Amino acid sequence: MAAELRKAGIAAIFASDLLRAAQTAAVAARVLGLPPAVLDPCLRERGMGPSQCVTYGEATARTGRSLDAAGWVELAGLPGVEDDDTVPARLLAAFADIAAGIPGGRALAASHGSAMAALVRGLPGAWAPVLGNGAVLRLRGAATDWRMA
Numbered sequence: 001m002a003a004e005l006r007k008a009g010i011a012a013i014f015a016s017d018l019l020r021a022a023q024t025a026a027v028a029a030r031v032l033g034l035p036p037a038v039l040d041p042c043l044r045e046r047g048m049g050p051s052q053c054v055t056y057g058e059a060t061a062r063t064g065r066s067l068d069a070a071g072w073v074e075l076a077g078l079p080g081v082e083d084d085d086t087v088p089a090r091l092l093a094a095f096a097d098i099a100a101g102i103p104g105g106r107a108l109a110a111s112h113g114s115a116m117a118a119l120v121r122g123l124p125g126a127w128a129p130v131l132g133n134g135a136v137l138r139l140r141g142a143a144t145d146w147r148m149a
Contacts, residue, residue, distance in 0.1 A: 011105035016043040025110040042094035045112035049080025087118040
């Protein structure tokens with residue numbers, strides 16, 4: 001991946017301020033010889049409201065909702081839980097700010113799988129991906145017109 005990133009002409013690195021994405025961005029900056037990543041809370045994972053940073057057992061106790069067949073707590077409609085429209089809008093706004101700061105340049109943004117999958121589902125011609133750790137998505141665009149590259 002390092003060789004691919006070097007060829008990409010990355011001018012700047014941005015990352016969620018959450019630990020895993022920030023660590024990934026720190027490694028990329030070191031490999032590319034760039035300054036440390038700009039940490040941006042707008043690149044964070046989906047907001048999970050009362051289930052943020054807790055175990056499934058704690059989430060069920062906090063929400064009064066039980067686990068579904070897949071082992072998830074149904075969170076839709078709970079205060080503080082971001083929906084599938086809010087997450088992409090937040091990420092697109094962050095990407096527009098990043099693009100405005102490096103006109104004609106390329107940036108690397110380290111974010112989170114669930115948030116990025118929600119974003120991609122809303123892009124023209126996109127699919128519904130399952131994104132694992134270390135997945136690479138290439139987006140091209142500016143302002144509100146983003147597409148898979």
